[in-house]
Amino acid sequence: MGNEKRISLITGALFGSLTGLIFVALNYLLELILGLPFVPFDIFDWMARVLPGRLITFVIDTMVMVITELNLGPTSAVGKLVEQAIAILQFVFVGALFGIFLAAVGRRSPARLIGLGALTGLLLLAPVILIEIEFGLPAAGRFGTVLGLAVIYLVWGAVLARLILETAPQPQTPAESTLSRRQFLYLVGAGSFTVLVTALGVSVLSNQGKEEGGEQVDMDEMPGAQNTSGPAASPPQDVLEDRFEPVAGTRPELTANDNFYRIDINTRPPEVDGETWRLEVGGLVFQTLSLTLAELRSRPSVSQVITLSCISNRIGGDLISTSVWTGVRLKDLLEEAGLRRGVQEIAMEAVDGFYESLPLEEAMDDRTLLVYEMNGEPLPEKHGHPLRIFIPNHYGMKQPKWITRLEAIDHDGAGYWVDRGWSEEAIPKTTSVIDTVAVGEEDLGTGIIPVGGIAYAGARGISKVEVQVDDGPWQEAELRNPPLSPLAWVQWRYEWKSEIGRHTFRVRAYDGSGELQETDPSDPHPNGASGIHSLTESVRS
Numbered sequence: 086m087g088n089e090k091r092i093s094l095i096t097g098a099l100f101g102s103l104t105g106l107i108f109v110a111l112n113y114l115l116e117l118i119l120g121l122p123f124v125p126f127d128i129f130d131w132m133a134r135v136l137p138g139r140l141i142t143f144v145i146d147t148m149v150m151v152i153t154e155l156n157l158g159p160t161s162a163v164g165k166l167v168e169q170a171i172a173i174l175q176f177v178f179v180g181a182l183f184g185i186f187l188a189a190v191g192r193r194s195p196a197r198l199i200g201l202g203a204l205t206g207l208l209l210l211a212p213v214i215l216i217e218i219e220f221g222l223p224a225a226g227r228f229g230t231v232l233g234l235a236v237i238y239l240v241w242g243a244v245l246a247r248l249i250l251e252t253a254p255q256p257q258t259p260a261e262s263t264l265s266r267r268q269f270l271y272l273v274g275a276g277s278f279t280v281l282v283t284a285l286g287v288s289v290l291s292n293q294g295k296e297e298g299g300e301q302v303d304m305d306e307m308p309g310a311q312n313t314s315g316p317a318a319s320p321p322q323d324v325l326e327d328r329f330e331p332v333a334g335t336r337p338e339l340t341a342n343d344n345f346y347r348i349d350i351n352t353r354p355p356e357v358d359g360e361t362w363r364l365e366v367g368g369l370v371f372q373t374l375s376l377t378l379a380e381l382r383s384r385p386s387v388s389q390v391i392t393l394s395c396i397s398n399r400i401g402g403d404l405i406s407t408s409v410w411t412g413v414r415l416k417d418l419l420e421e422a423g424l425r426r427g428v429q430e431i432a433m434e435a436v437d438g439f440y441e442s443l444p445l446e447e448a449m450d451d452r453t454l455l456v457y458e459m460n461g462e463p464l465p466e467k468h469g470h471p472l473r474i475f476i477p478n479h480y481g482m483k484q485p486k487w488i489t490r491l492e493a494i495d496h497d498g499a500g501y502w503v504d505r506g507w508s509e510e511a512i513p514k515t516t517s518v519i520d521t522v523a524v525g526e527e528d529l530g531t532g533i534i535p536v537g538g539i540a541y542a543g544a545r546g547i548s549k550v551e552v553q554v555d556d557g558p559w560q561e562a563e564l565r566n567p568p569l570s571p572l573a574w575v576q577w578r579y580e581w582k583s584e585i586g587r588h589t590f591r592v593r594a595y596d597g598s599g600e601l602q603e604t605d606p607s608d609p610h611p612n613g614a615s616g617i618h619s620l621t622e623s624v625r626s
Contacts, residue, residue, distance in 0.1 A: 092191045092253045100248045101184020105177040108241050120225040121233045122217050126352040129172035131216045133350055134438065138505025142610050149397050149404070149609070160403050161346040161395075168352050180245075183209070187246050191253070198246045206242025210234055312461075313409065313570065315387040317452050317477075320567045328565050331576045332537025334521030338569055338576060339390070340406035342460055347467050348395045348404060348481060350501070354467040355436045355487050362471050364455075368432070368492035371423030378457065378471045384413045387454055389475070390570035392541055394513055396480035396502075397609045401518050401618040405541065407573050410475055411458035415491075416449045424493055432498040433474065436487040442498020443476055443483070452477045452544075452572065455488070477572060478544040480511040480613060508612045513543035515602035516614075517550055517577075517594035522622040527583060534583040534624070536562075536590060541574040546597030552579040553591040562592075583624050591619045 115121045133141060148164055157163045186205070191198040217223075217230060225233060313319040331338075347354075359378050366374035388411040398404035419431070424445075431448040433441050447453060454475045457464050464470045469486025476484055482502040503509050517540040527534045540547045547568075551559040562579040581590075594602050606616030 092188045092195070092249060094185050094188045096252055097184035097186075097188025097191075097249050098181040099184070100245060100252070101180040101182065101187075102177050103180075104241055104245045104248070105180020105183070106173075108180065108237065109173055109176055111237060115233060115237070116223075119229065119233055120223055121230060122220075122223045122225075124213055124234070125172045125176040126169065127216055127220055128213070129168065129175065129352055130350065131219070142506060145397055146608060146610055149399060149402070153399055153402055159344070159346070161348055165347070165352065172352055179209075183242075184245060184249065187242075188249050191246070191249055195250060195253075198250055199243050202242035202244075202246025203239045204242070206238035206240075206245075207235060209242075210238040213238075313388045313390060315389060315414075315451060317389045317391075317570050317572045319390055319570045324567065325569070328567075329563065329578060331565060332521055332535040332578050333523050333526055335537035335576055335578075336520050336539060338407060338573070339460065340408055342408070342462065342465055342468070345406040345408060345459075345468060346395060346404045348397065349437070349486060350439060351437050356466065357436055357471060357487055359463075359471040362489070364472060364488065365490040366418055366422050366492075367490070368494055369425040369428050370419075370493050371425060372421075374418065374422050376418075381413055381455065381457060381472070384417065386411055387414055387451075388458075389452065389454065390573045391475055392572060392574045393475070393481050393484070394516075394541065396482045396507060396511055396613045399609060399614050400516065400606070400616045401620075402614075405516075405574070407569070408460050410454060410456045411461075412454040412456035412472075412475075414451060415453045415455055415474070416451060418455070418491070419448060419493070422493075427495040428493045429496060430494050430498045432492045432494050433485050433488055434490040434492070435485045436489055439485050439487075439501050440498075441483055441485050441500045442494070447476055450477060478512055480508075480513055482507060483511045506611055511613075513541065514613045514615050515542040515545070515547075515594055515596045515600070516540065516618075517592045517602065518618050519552075519590055519592050519620040522581075522590055522620060524583075524622060524624060532583045533580050536579040536581050537577065538592060538618075539574045539576055540564075540592075540594035542594065542596035542602075544572055546571060547575045547594055548597050548599055549595040550575075550577040550579075551593050552581075553593075554581060555588055559593070585624050587621060587623045589619055589621045591617050593617055 109125055112121065112124055116123045148167060149160055152158070152160050152163050152167075183205070187198060187202050190201055194201070213234065214231060217234075223230060311319070311322045319325070362378060364374070364376045364381065366376070388409055390407065391410045392405065392407040395404035415431070428445055430442045430444055433443070443453075452475075456469070456473050456475055457471060459465060459468055464473065469488075472488045473486040474484050474488060483500065500509070502511075518538045519536065520538040521536070523535045523537065536552060540550050547564065550562040550564060552562050553559045560579065562577040565576040565578065568575040593604060596602070603615035604617050607614060
């Protein structure tokens, strides 16, 4: 009974958290060196797939709202960092529970605690192996993955148990025994510090290597509209050059690849070997196809300037971007395979388990592309390398990345986010945004301050944008027409006769048919956000 009160549960939780963090660092190093899976991220991604859709939607909406309201930075980039932090923190929390469990067991059976710790570590590994098998085993392979993770979990449990025992109050012992305990703790502390610092250093160097290896996009050198083709081709270059200059502070017409928003179901993008990857086309077809990336690139290509928006984007948010997309028409591949009678939809599958389906009519649209280039460069890994799809007039939730298979089916297909309570159609709502009230650009002679922004309505286009200042009348803005393509957003400009004081600016847009955007505010779920965007700015003498 004497030992029952000596081992603190709080101490167990603290050491469990610390060793959990060390586990994460060691796992990261072994992922880079041996190709082992990074367990915290894989568990997080698995949870995101199996938890109820309502809960996932609540988390997404809350995260986007907080990032936007606190202006923490680009929503998609900050969101991914938050996801990764949560994945690591929840693993540290598991470590705390592990420590509490061992501390509780150690109160009754201290002599067997190290063995029980190692055994419990192996028991924790069992569900992890099942998750890894579901995701597909990584570069280390089945045997390497199981063996490598087994060693880590076994050592984790044994070291955690030893730490809990060595820090528990002990009866008076000889000096050399006390010294031994101190040596053990110093060794664990030094080793932990070394692992954490090494993992951090490797992470920094790895990221630097990726940044140095990737070409930085110069907006002036980025391919523009002159090389586009097909029914959504851009206007001639001389026509585009005759347009007015956008207001300083308005987002660029084309978004650099590094700045293009990224929303998907993964903490990190899947790594797909473009050399071994193949696109399978099957189902109700006369001839199944299995195409390499090189074979797709050898076919006639189409380039289009396309704006893509996330259905989770809030009014005025940054989950919307525009790029030059290049690929092959889906229609051409389907005609090559030959569709059998009764085909209603084309189902799509992706490397990460994402799935979606589109009606045959949309699949045969000349503007629907299987994309392998973005702004004149091979499709970046985080944006779907080697292949993704663009479907006109839909939010990004309907447009899979990392596509591996297309299947012609005779029924309504399923959709990943549709199954989780989001819109089945996912048609972009008309939206307009004020990017800037360019106080610094005031014309001192006339007192005119330019106001600028963008408007977007999917493939429907924009016919008019209006701006209201305070409670004044709605005034028509000038559109930077023609836009880069019928599928892209349009920039607008409004010349405001300035007045000293604090003013609120509002904007609204009309789509190509003349229909006014929805002005009543609504949250993104389930059909996309609506409402009027506003911006408040002060003008001083």
